[in-house]
Amino acid sequence: MLDNPLAPPWLIRPGDANTLDQPLWPATARRTPSGELEIGGVVASRLAADHGTPLYVVDEAYARARAGRTREAFVSAFAAHGTSATVYYASKALLTTEIARWMMEAGLRLDVASGGELAVALAAGVDPARLGLHGNNKSLAEIDRAVAVGVGTIVLDSVAEVERVAAAAHRHGRTQPVRLRINSGVHAHTHEYLATAREDQKFGIPLADAAEVVSAIREHDSLRFLGLHSHIGSQIFRVDGFLEAARRLLAVHAELLAGGDVPELNLGGGFGIAYVVGDEPPAIEDVAAGLADAVADVCRELGIPMPAVAVEPGRTIVGPAGITLYEVGTTKDVAVALEDGGSAVRRYVSVDGGMSDNARPALYGADYAVRLASRSSSVEPVLVRLAGKHCESGDIVVHADWLPGDVEAGDLVAVPATGAYCFSLASNYNYLTRPAIVAVRDGAARTLVRRETEHDLLRRDTGFDPTDDQGDTE
Known part of the structure; x- marks a missing residue:
């Protein structure tokens, strides 16, 4: 395994990019026998199917x-x-x-x-x-x-x-x-x-x-x-x-x-x-x-x-009790020039949220980790930057971490330690709707705050006709 010179010095390339490093994750977080992330007895795919993504999950x-x-x-x-x-x-x-x-x-x-x-x-x-x-x-x-x-x-x-x-x-x-x-x-x-x-x-x-x-x-x-x-x-x-x-x-x-x-x-x-x-x-x-x-x-x-x-x-x-689930959309390898004249590749993995649901990286340069949530993989890890979908180059959720090299569109990924100051700082930038908050416990999930809809955003606009069904799209 070769290290990537773009990785920050503190970020050690993992032997297994599926590992859930404690104490970053909630106490009940684990991999199921099939390799899926489970929190509070509820698997990531079920949470995403029932509540959509991005999704705040609290143990x-x-x-x-x-x-x-x-x-x-x-x-x-x-x-x-x-x-x-x-x-x-x-x-x-x-x-x-x-x-x-x-x-x-x-x-x-x-x-x-x-x-x-x-x-x-x-x-x-x-x-x-x-x-x-x-x-x-x-x-x-x-x-x-x-x-x-x-x-x-x-x-x-x-x-x-x-x-x-x-x-x-x-x-x-x-x-x-x-x-x-x-x-x-x-x-x-x-x-x-x-x-x-x-x-x-x-x-x-x-x-x-x-x-x-x-x-x-x-x-x-x-x-x-x-x-x-x-x-x-x-x-x-x-x-x-x-x-x-x-x-x-x-x-x-x-x-x-x-x-x-x-x-x-x-x-x-x-x-x-x-x-x-x-x-x-x-x-x-x-x-x-x-x-x-x-x-x-x-x-x-x-x-x-x-x-x-x-x-x-x-x-x-609450910080360690929360994670955020995202769905991967676009992946893109970018060659970055190095001071010695060479280059290295950083993989941008873009997800369906970003600075509207976690403003801390943009505000403070805060670092986070990320792991595949819908499956595990034995493919060698690559250095990734988890990016959001907003119209800002600073719209980064995770500046640097390692994910299996086969991460692709449709995968679910999870960012741990997002229980604090993520929902609290959430916005509607680019008119994205704010995620739901779901509590998980003993194999059950319940909604604490429902997901916003486009109708929620539009109903404050005095030029909007509330009888227009287009406003009901999530």
Whole structure:
């Protein structure tokens, strides 16, 4: 077997291109005796036949298990130091009414960041007291609704929001619990667009201004200050950034105790997952234990009680539980010139989706893996680039991986670790309809969100005649 010089250094040519490398895939993913991919006891061909492609598939049992495991990790780690931990599911990762219910049944709370996410949570029957509202530019209507329904906490992201939330709470005769989001200045080891605590950006207030803003919060009888909040970024493998953020916030937390109660500290989320072979994110138990030990150590140094702690993971819960199924259309070998004057071949495998169902590669240069799903093959692997069908050269789903050399039109392929931020970022670019989301468990599949139809797209167009049957085509 010869390596392809176009392959990135981290991508090792597999001995068997049919292998499902853990931990990229959901726990129930396996090859059937016939070679087909099966998840949750349901084979890929059945999912595609019943629900079409592209198709988001979520391993329900695995998502629920990861939610429970995450909660247990943080509760246990902080209980060992004599304090409590609350886990909010960051719903921006993936939200449907059913998934909201899964999180509630696992004992988590829910973090929402818009009026729309709040509406989904309420439609799911989530107790508003178990919700936290985020957002750097909450509208007056969003604030008013959150206060009116009794949202458990609102994260204040600016000085202006102090007055806005206080006024809404006064109007509704409520005392609204709030947190204050702090820009800690910690530079997380992640993509520039995913680092959310650097100095020059839209989120939070500077650490140096925290005492003044908290004083303003405490002047309002309609507000109850819970504590500081930090979120340093997303898809982070190294724990040191979280530890430094905790250290910086606790120093301010200690000063704030002189002016009143500060019952909690929220350290946000952003814990990373494996997307490709070689990714080695820390186990969530290790993350939780590291944070708990660090918070305990700093509190001991400062001579203050250890606060209750809250965290907001999303990707680490649902990301590994999801895959996306596609059908292959065109394959094309492209000769690429090399610096030494030679050339190498990259095979473009185009599928029936793309950046409209997974924007992360185009946004962040994110890497993913891919495997044949409708069959296995003993043909030698070739280096492929999985491309979408949109009118953009950057419409890439998988930049580089190995597939059997006989991959062809009509094959189903699966991309793992797409449970987070794929459906959430989906669009209708080129008027593609957004895929369905299907949950699989114990050999059964059920639709969580139905596939869009062209009629769905056209009915918002005021020039469309809804009696025109052409609008009903999927």
